[in-house]
Amino acid sequence: MRRLPVYLLIDTSGSMRGEPIESVKVGLEAMVSSLRQDPFALESVNISIITYDRDVKQILPLTPLDELQLPEITTPESGPTHTGQALRLLCEKIDSEVRLSTPDEKGDWMPLLFLMTDGKPSDIQLYNEMIPEVRKRHFASIIACAAGMSARTEPLKALTDEVYSLDTVDSTAFKKFFKWVSDSIGVGNRSIGATDNLVLPPPPDEVNVIV
Amino acid sequence: MAKTIRLTATDGSTVEFVDEVIGSGAMKDVYFSPDRKYVVGFFREPQDANAKDRLQNIVGTYRDKIFGQIGGEYWENLFCWPTKLVEWNGHLGIVCPTYQPHFFFKDGMFKGKEKEGKWFASAKLRNKFLTPAQKGTWLTHYHMCLQIARAVRRLHAAGLAHSDLSYKNVLVDPETGRAAIIDCDGLVVPAKYPPDVVGTPDFIAPEVLQTRSLKLGDDAKKLPSIQTDRHALAVLIYMYLLNRHPLRGGKVNDLDPAKDEELSMGAKALFIEHPTDKSNRPNLKDVNPAELPQADVTKRPYTICGPYLTELFNRAFIDGLHDPSRRPTADEWETALVKTTDLIQPCQNPGCEAHWFVFDNTTKPRCPFCGTEYHGQLPVLNLYYSPSHGKFLPENYRLMVYDKQSLYMWHVNRFITPNERTRPEDKKPVGDFHFHQGKWILINRRLPDMWDVSQQPKRQIKPGEYVELTEGKKILLSTDNGGRLIVVQVVNN
Numbered sequence: 268m269r270r271l272p273v274y275l276l277i278d279t280s281g282s283m284r285g286e287p288i289e290s291v292k293v294g295l296e297a298m299v300s301s302l303r304q305d306p307f308a309l310e311s312v313n314i315s316i317i318t319y320d321r322d323v324k325q326i327l328p329l330t331p332l333d334e335l336q337l338p339e340i341t342t343p344e345s346g347p348t349h350t351g352q353a354l355r356l357l358c359e360k361i362d363s364e365v366r367l368s369t370p371d372e373k374g375d376w377m378p379l380l381f382l383m384t385d386g387k388p389s390d391i392q393l394y395n396e397m398i399p400e401v402r403k404r405h406f407a408s409i410i411a412c413a414a415g416m417s418a419r420t421e422p423l424k425a426l427t428d429e430v431y432s433l434d435t436v437d438s439t440a441f442k443k444f445f446k447w448v449s450d451s452i453g454v455g456n457r458s459i460g461a462t463d464n465l466v467l468p469p470p471p472d473e474v475n476v477i478v
Numbered sequence: 479m480a481k482t483i484r485l486t487a488t489d490g491s492t493v494e495f496v497d498e499v500i501g502s503g504a505m506k507d508v509y510f511s512p513d514r515k516y517v518v519g520f521f522r523e524p525q526d527a528n529a530k531d532r533l534q535n536i537v538g539t540y541r542d543k544i545f546g547q548i549g550g551e552y553w554e555n556l557f558c559w560p561t562k563l564v565e566w567n568g569h570l571g572i573v574c575p576t577y578q579p580h581f582f583f584k585d586g587m588f589k590g591k592e593k594e595g596k597w598f599a600s601a602k603l604r605n606k607f608l609t610p611a612q613k614g615t616w617l618t619h620y621h622m623c624l625q626i627a628r629a630v631r632r633l634h635a636a637g638l639a640h641s642d643l644s645y646k647n648v649l650v651d652p653e654t655g656r657a658a659i660i661d662c663d664g665l666v667v668p669a670k671y672p673p674d675v676v677g678t679p680d681f682i683a684p685e686v687l688q689t690r691s692l693k694l695g696d697d698a699k700k701l702p703s704i705q706t707d708r709h710a711l712a713v714l715i716y717m718y719l720l721n722r723h724p725l726r727g728g729k730v731n732d733l734d735p736a737k738d739e740e741l742s743m744g745a746k747a748l749f750i751e752h753p754t755d756k757s758n759r760p761n762l763k764d765v766n767p768a769e770l771p772q773a774d775v776t777k778r779p780y781t782i783c784g785p786y787l788t789e790l791f792n793r794a795f796i797d798g799l800h801d802p803s804r805r806p807t808a809d810e811w812e813t814a815l816v817k818t819t820d821l822i823q824p825c826q827n828p829g830c831e832a833h834w835f836v837f838d839n840t841t842k843p844r845c846p847f848c849g850t851e852y853h854g855q856l857p858v859l860n861l862y863y864s865p866s867h868g869k870f871l872p873e874n875y876r877l878m879v880y881d882k883q884s885l886y887m888w889h890v891n892r893f894i895t896p897n898e899r900t901r902p903e904d905k906k907p908v909g910d911f912h913f914h915q916g917k918w919i920l921i922n923r924r925l926p927d928m929w930d931v932s933q934q935p936k937r938q939i940k941p942g943e944y945v946e947l948t949e950g951k952k953i954l955l956s957t958d959n960g961g962r963l964i965v966v967q968v969v970n971n
Contacts, residue, residue: 268602268726268766269735304588306596306603333606368733372764376735407736 271311272329272365272378273452276353278385278414280320281345287385287415287436288342294441295337298449302332305449309333311376312452315360319353321346329364348386350422351393354401361404377407381448382426384412385436387419398426410451412444482512487562488534493518493573506571518564519663520571530563530570532671536663537563537572543636552898556629558649558660572663580656581649586612595645598652599717601772614652615833616719616847617822621655623715624815628897629659630711631808634704641666641702643710644678645717666702673702679743680723683709684800687744705802711811712794719783721772724749724795728761749795751775782846784821784836786814816896820877820889826850837878841969856969857911857918857947861962863892870963877964879918879947885909885955890925893960911947918947918968929954931963 277291295316302308309332316327318340326338361378368374380401388394401409411423413432423430433440480498487493495509495518502508506519525533537560544553553559555578562573581593586609588597597603597612604613626648633640640647640659647661666673672694676686683706692699700706716724727750731741742748748758765773772778781788790806798804806814821837825845832847843852857879862870877889884907888894894904908924921944922928930937930945932952939945945953951966 268769304591306594306600309607310596310600310602368730368735368738370730370733371728372761373728373730373738374733374735405734 268311269373269376270313270331270366271308271376271452272361273312273314274329274357274360274378274380275314275316276350276357276380276382277316277318277340278320278348278350278383279318279340279342280348280386281343282385282417283320283436284342284344286438288340290436290438290441291383292337292340293438294445297442298445299332299335299337301446302449302452308449308452313375315364317353317356317360319349321349323349323352323356325356325360329360347389348384349390349393350382350384350388351390351395351397354394354397358397358400358404377405379452380406380409382409382411382423383414383444384423385415385418388422391422394422395425401426408451410448414440414444483566485564485566487564487573489537489562491562493562493564510576514576516561516573516575518571518573520566520569522569524568525570528671529674532665532667533560533563533570533572533663535667536560536665540636540638540665540667544632549898553629553632555656556625556632556658557662558658559662574660577649577660578656578658580651580654581658583612585609593649593651595648595650595714595718598650599645599714599721601721601769602766604721605768605772610831611653613831614655617819617834618652618655619718620815620819620822622650622652622657623718624812624819625655625657626650626659626714627711627808627811627815629657630707631812632898633659633665634707634808637667639666639668639673639702639704639707640664640710641673641707642675642677642681643707643714644681645714646678648714650718668703675702677702677706677710679739680717681710681713682706682743683802684744684747685802687740690740690744705805708798708805708807709794709802711808712791712805715787715811715815716780716791716795719787720778720780722750722760722769722775724751724780724791725758726750726760727758728764729758747799749799751780752796778846782836782838784818785839786817786821790814812897813895816888817875820875823852823856823878824880826852837876842971843969851971852969853971855918856971858967858969859947859964860967861889861964863960863962873962879911879920881911881913883911885911885920890955890962891958891960892962919944920947920953925955927957927961929957 302312312332313329314332314335315325315329317325320343327335365378366374409427411427411430413420413423413430415436420430420432433444480496482494483497485493495511499507500510506521508517508519510517541559544550558574558577560572560574564571564573583589583591583593587607597608642664648657648659650657664674676682676690685700686702686706689699713724725743725747729748730738731746732738748755750758750760760773760775762774780791790810793804793806818836822834823837825833825835825848827848827850830845830848830850835845835847837843859877859879861873861875861877863873864870886907887904888896890908909920909922911920922939922941924941928939930939931954947966949966949968953964955962955964
């Protein structure tokens, strides 16, 4: 059975401290418990979480959904947002954790990436260098979420066409966002339209699609 | 408290619902009626005239074809069929009965969730997350499959194709052996309404996947139909009985997982248990330990499902996989499932998870699940029919006997089959089998005309009397037209 690897990159820079990061945690908890009720997800989804601020850490290595425990997420008082470094760590982890197909063994499904930020990359040069590297990893889909008014969408648009913005960073907004993330993860199990390719479910009302 | 909205359905009746979404599917948002006896699902997208016409037919003409006949209420348990069409704020909606309570988990990790079939068809989910009670027995899985096959047979007989049969659209309850087909609003009428969907992964027929990239309107493009339903039905039955997918094996058809999926389920689909081409056997190194032992086709080959289903699986996944006209019909599945339940035996190991197994026509029967060999005497009844007076021919139909088992009219007379048309009086057992004081006996309860014809003169076994089942015993169950003769074989272990 192929695994479906899901990577979550979460901004933990100083500006996320307080209510925003608490809301993210609530949203993540709700997402995991809702995915655990979904037989399709329980069978194949594996999740990894990478947090990034000044430091970049994989706080959860790629773990089957039923076995994972959400680790503690902490935020520093202040400091830069090393999104570029986060992408670099992501590429390393993809290379070491995701199994590729070989002529005699089936590998994993193409991974999904969800990246959330409330600001902009402080290491923009590295960030731009990493974008082609991320592309080479063949994600099935990359979804970026710009949370709050000070989140910049331009850098995200260089990474993916699917950029969504949350006007607020409260728990309702995040809960809806993560609900949508879990619906998107489960989309492989839905009926496929007679004409279209696989499409993601429509984002919740609170999420704005950036075009 | 959300307010209650009152609408008039297209048939003029009143429909009420509480203005609070209880769930959202791929296409609809769903609301409860105040008494929770039905739900109303509104399509989020506007529906065109064609779709509206189709829905009108589904709640009207097609519904009548199935439910409006004598015995139509039989189908209420097997389908969750839309009953009415409504419109609200420009959104078209359908009214459906609420799912029956046994189709929801009543305890455990998933309390309150619908029992969609995937929970019970996946080895990993069964092995890791379900309680023994939730899993039911192997026999209840045959009963579930039988109801699914029967419901699909009924749809096809009415000229309708479901078009999206999958474990998401079939609710099952292994505890009681019941199943119901839901999401009937996507029904396809060949040459009248084209399908909305090509199906759900795992269940899409190879020819549909293979021609998916062709444009709608291209004659070569294959869309869901009765023939593709037959593929989905075969996959469902295989998965419920064996907990693995018949086409998901070890063969890599492309290094890109998405292309590999398209080929492995489409143009290059190959049965994992193909007797001669073994290239798609599951690679046990590759398999998650939680999927064992079900993933091991050498430990649990499909032949454990007995001779009748083996033949149909061969036709579905070998002969008919790429040749839709050769796939077994739902009617054939129904018949084979009924005959197979007559071959089923309780496992003598009280700790056996399956509890039942299908007699394998050998002299040393052994449960394929726990390996326990059957000890003791095992009567096998071979059923014969009479094409003309006094002459009896074998029917390739056997009935295995176990303690406290019942004999029914469909064993007695070959013109009676167990299905929705079975008369209530024919649903009651006519006799029963017992292992009594070291002997196997059949007690006649209601058969007016049952005879032991092993020796001359023949001896009548009146209601209330019994006959011992010994090797070579011949018992005529009825002298009516279609009445059967049974010839007893005894396996001794």
